[in-house]
Amino acid sequence: MVSIDEVARVAGVSTATVSRALSGRGHVSLAAKTKVQAAAKGLGYVVSASASSLASGRTRNIGVLVPFLDRWFFSTVLSGIASALMRRGYDITLYALSADRDERRDVFDTFLRRQRVDGVIAISLELGEDETGRLLELGMPVIAIGGPNPRLTTLTVDDLAVARLATEHLLTLGHRDIAHIGASPEFDVDFHVPTHRRQGFEQALSDAGIEVRPSLFEPADFTIEGGFRAAKQLLGKPGGRPTAIFAASDEMAIGALLAARELGYRVPEDLSVVGIDGHELGEFFRLTTVDQFPQGQGERAADAILAELEAKDAHAEPAAHEPGELPYDLIVRGSTARLLA
Incomplete structure (x- = not known):
C-alpha cells in the first residue's frame, strides 16, 4: 500500500506539504500542489477518509436534504451539487425528506447528529422553525435552495x-x-x-x-x-x-x-x-x-457551503443570512409564434 512518505519522496516535498495539498487545508504553492497531485496520481495514492477526518476534524462530506429523488428538477440540482463537491474532494450523503413527521424527526434528531457531515444543503424544502433550529444547533453551515428562510443563507428564484x-x-x-x-x-x-x-x-x-x-x-x-x-x-x-x-x-x-x-x-x-x-x-x-439553470443552482449551493466552511476554518465572520437571487432566462425556440390573424 502506497504511503504518504512515498508521495512526498516522489514529489520532492515534505509529508506536511503533501497533507496540506491533498486535504485542501493550509497554504500550498500552486507548483507544489501540482507536483503532489501528479505524484499521488502516479502512485495511486488516495487519502484515507478516516485519517483525514481525525487530523482535520472534517469528514469532507456534505449532507443534502431533498424532497424527491425521482423528479428531473431535483436530480439535476443534485447533479450540480455532486459535480461541484467532487471537484473539491467532497462526498455527499442524501437524506430524502418526506412529509411524514416521524421520518423527518429521525433525520434531524438522529442522522444529522451523528456528525458524519460538515454541512447541509436543503433543496426546495420549507423547514419549520423547530427543524431550522435543530439544524443551527449542529453548528455547521447550512445552505437552502428555495425560500426565503430568514435564519438561513438561501438561494432563491423569483x-x-x-x-x-x-x-x-x-x-x-x-x-x-x-x-x-x-x-x-x-x-x-x-x-x-x-x-x-x-x-x-x-x-x-x-x-x-x-x-x-x-x-x-x-x-x-x-x-x-x-x-x-x-x-x-x-x-x-x-x-x-x-x-x-x-x-x-x-x-x-x-x-x-x-x-x-x-x-x-x-x-x-x-x-x-x-x-x-x-x-x-x-x-x-x-x-x-x-x-432556471437547475444544475447551476446545485453548483452555486455547493460553492456557497464550501465558502462558509473555509471561512469557518479561517475563523472569519460568518456570512450574513441574506438571500441570493438565482438567475433565469427566456429561451425562445420553435414551440411559440405570433398569433395568426
Whole structure:
C-alpha cells in the first residue's frame, strides 16, 4: 500500500506539504500542489477518509436534504451539487425528506447528529422553525435552495417573475386566450412554487387588461403524463379553445405538445406552448422555456457551503443570512409564434 512518505519522496516535498495539498487545508504553492497531485496520481495514492477526518476534524462530506429523488428538477440540482463537491474532494450523503413527521424527526434528531457531515444543503424544502433550529444547533453551515428562510443563507428564484416572463412572452406574440397548466393542491407543498407561478401568470394577464378565466386553468402533477392529460382537457372543452398554453414546468409543457399533436393541432401555428425549468429534453422538442439553470443552482449551493466552511476554518465572520437571487432566462425556440390573424 502506497504511503504518504512515498508521495512526498516522489514529489520532492515534505509529508506536511503533501497533507496540506491533498486535504485542501493550509497554504500550498500552486507548483507544489501540482507536483503532489501528479505524484499521488502516479502512485495511486488516495487519502484515507478516516485519517483525514481525525487530523482535520472534517469528514469532507456534505449532507443534502431533498424532497424527491425521482423528479428531473431535483436530480439535476443534485447533479450540480455532486459535480461541484467532487471537484473539491467532497462526498455527499442524501437524506430524502418526506412529509411524514416521524421520518423527518429521525433525520434531524438522529442522522444529522451523528456528525458524519460538515454541512447541509436543503433543496426546495420549507423547514419549520423547530427543524431550522435543530439544524443551527449542529453548528455547521447550512445552505437552502428555495425560500426565503430568514435564519438561513438561501438561494432563491423569483417564481412570480419567472411566470410573468413566460406569460408576457405569449402576450407579446399577440395571444389573449392563454391557458395555464399548474398543480393540484397535493403538489403545492413547501414554498408553494405552483401557486406563485399561477399568481405571476394571472398578474401578467391582469396587467394586460385580460380577464382571468378559471376555465383556462387545469391542474396536473408536474409530469409529462400529467401535462398530456391536462392539455387534452383544455383543448377538448367545448367553446373557444386557447391559442397558447403556459405550463408551470417543462415536463408538463412537453406533455401539452404531445397532446396537441395527438389532437391534430400544429405547434406553433395552431397552438403556442411555453414551460419553465430548462429541461434537457426541451431542445429536442424545440420547447420555448424560462430556464432556471437547475444544475447551476446545485453548483452555486455547493460553492456557497464550501465558502462558509473555509471561512469557518479561517475563523472569519460568518456570512450574513441574506438571500441570493438565482438567475433565469427566456429561451425562445420553435414551440411559440405570433398569433395568426
